[in-house]
Amino acid sequence: MQTPEVTDIVDRLRTLVEERYVFPDAAAEISARLAARRDSYPTDLAAFAAAVTADLQSVNGDKHLRLLHHAEPQPEQVPGDDAAEYAAMAxxxxxxxxxxxxxxxxxxxxxxxxxxxxxxxxxxxxxxxxxxxxxxxxxxxxxxxxxxxxxxxxxxxxxxxxxxxxxxxxxxxxxxxxxxxxxxxxxxxxxxxxxxxxxxxxxxxxxxxxxxxxxxxxxxxxxxxxxxxxxxxxxxxxxxxxxxxxxxxxxxxxxxxxxxxxxxxxxxxxxxxxxxxxxxxxxxxxxxxxxxxxxxxxxxxxxxxxxxxxxxxxxxxx
Incomplete structure (x- = not known):
């Protein structure tokens, strides 16, 4: 039985892929693969990110499709507010x-x-x-x-x-x-x-x-x-x-x-x-x-x- 946290992350990721990924047909296939594998993902965050990334890229090899693990906590995203990202890039x-x-x-x-x-x-x-x-x-x-x-x-x-x-x-x-x-x-x-x-x-x-x-x-x-x-x-x-x-x-x-x-x-x-x-x-x-x-x-x-x-x-x- 998968943890609720992992299940929630996978489901939100599936929605993002289905709604945003540039190739809709591939998005549906990727989403289905994530759903099929959801209960078998490791709970360790770094290992989880690596396993999900492999599945994201398994359909067409898109290297920009990733789940990244950050050792340091990342700040909350505020829709429409790119000031923090811009400042970090600057x-x-x-x-x-x-x-x-x-x-x-x-x-x-x-x-x-x-x-x-x-x-x-x-x-x-x-x-x-x-x-x-x-x-x-x-x-x-x-x-x-x-x-x-x-x-x-x-x-x-x-x-x-x-x-x-x-x-x-x-x-x-x-x-x-x-x-x-x-x-x-x-x-x-x-x-x-x-x-x-x-x-x-x-x-x-x-x-x-x-x-x-x-x-x-x-x-x-x-x-x-x-x-x-x-x-x-x-x-x-x-x-x-x-x-x-x-x-x-x-x-x-x-x-x-x-x-x-x-x-x-x-x-x-x-x-x-x-x-x-x-x-x-x-x-x-x-x-x-x-x-x-x-x-x-x-x-x-x-x-x-x-x-x-x-x-x-x-x-x-x-």
């Missing part, structure tokens, strides 16, 4: 330089911009991106390292891509939302603060097996628009934006409420991940991209070519 962004772990010029006039742990909402990091791209705008080639980017917010992807494009907007991957039964489009911005890198010079985007969600969205848009070259390993495969719901002081359900839709392919990277244009081991991705960038700079006229040749001759491949 503090996280402040502690991590807005997700910009590195923005520097490498020998040979190649820029390196490393994004980790996530692409924070544009409203929080617009000034950080403006500063980073203003610094790197003059380089002859740019490497964007997303190997440690574990997620992100769609507005940040659009803003970031805007610095890699020109003033003429291009359509990016949008979001089909179950609640509206429509695709919310996304475009690059006609104006951005600071300087753009632009769309004409070489761009290399590094990926890894850890790159997920918003990080994948950026790599996918770079690939789909033909803007640059993706170098590294196949990504994790999470293309469904999610919302969090507190079901217990220590348990949070995350439900995918939308799905990404590319205007080019009509699909996304869910479950399969982003396939690199140049597949190499994660730890070799930077060296591979840097060599390619230096070779490009060597073919250009001017003092940067000599510096790039010297870097190649010195084996400065990071």
């Amino acid at each position: 503090q996280w962004a402040d502690r991590t330089c807005g997700g910009v772990a590195a923005a520097r010029r490498l020998p040979g006039d190649v820029g390196l911009l490393e994004i980790t742990p996530v692409l924070f909402p544009a409203v929080l990091v617009g000034d950080v991106y403006a500063a980073a791209f203003t610094l790197l705008a003059p380089v002859q080639a740019l490497i964007v390292d997303l190997r440690g980017c574990l997620g992100g917010e769609p507005s940040a992807v659009g803003l970031f891509m805007s610095y890699l494009w020109d003033h003429e907007p291009v359509q990016l991957t949008g979001m089909y939302e179950r609640a509206t039964d429509q695709v919310r489009q996304s475009w690059t911005h006609a104006h951005v603060p600071g300087r753009r890198y632009g769309r004409d010079r070489p761009l290399y985007v590094l990926t890894s097996e850890r790159t997920f969600s918003g990080g994948e969205a950026l790599a996918y848009d770079v690939q789909q628009t033909g803007r640059g070259t993706v170098v590294g390993a196949q990504t994790r495969g999470g293309a469904h934006p999610r919302e969090g719901f507190r079901l217990h002081p220590h348990l949070e359900a995350t439900i995918s409420v939308a799905r990404a839709v590319s205007p080019v392919s009509g699909t996304n990277w869910e479950s399969v991940g982003v396939t690199p244009d140049v597949p190499v081991a994660t730890e070799q991705a930077l060296a591979a991209a840097y060599r390619s960038a230096l070779e490009h700079v060597c073919r250009q006229a001017g003092p940067s070519a000599a510096e790039a040749r010297a870097a190649l001759d010195a084996g400065a491949l990071l």
Whole structure:
């Protein structure tokens, strides 16, 4: 006989899945599986969360469908009040330089911009991106390292891509939302603060097996628009934006409420991940991209070519 607490959590989770999950047919199947397994779940909260997560993902492998166990009690959610979540996200962004772990010029006039742990909402990091791209705008080639980017917010992807494009907007991957039964489009911005890198010079985007969600969205848009070259390993495969719901002081359900839709392919990277244009081991991705960038700079006229040749001759491949 299952405890009333576990039964209540499972029933509320089933309702959330049925009402909110972006795929109604899969939602019905997932809900039925949770109901069938309800009496066999462990009562230890961490083990319970792991078992439920496995069942949530068993139908279609959606990695954003989870029951998360938090060691520390989570505050009550107040409908329509996102102030606490925003404040926590802002503090996280402040502690991590807005997700910009590195923005520097490498020998040979190649820029390196490393994004980790996530692409924070544009409203929080617009000034950080403006500063980073203003610094790197003059380089002859740019490497964007997303190997440690574990997620992100769609507005940040659009803003970031805007610095890699020109003033003429291009359509990016949008979001089909179950609640509206429509695709919310996304475009690059006609104006951005600071300087753009632009769309004409070489761009290399590094990926890894850890790159997920918003990080994948950026790599996918770079690939789909033909803007640059993706170098590294196949990504994790999470293309469904999610919302969090507190079901217990220590348990949070995350439900995918939308799905990404590319205007080019009509699909996304869910479950399969982003396939690199140049597949190499994660730890070799930077060296591979840097060599390619230096070779490009060597073919250009001017003092940067000599510096790039010297870097190649010195084996400065990071």
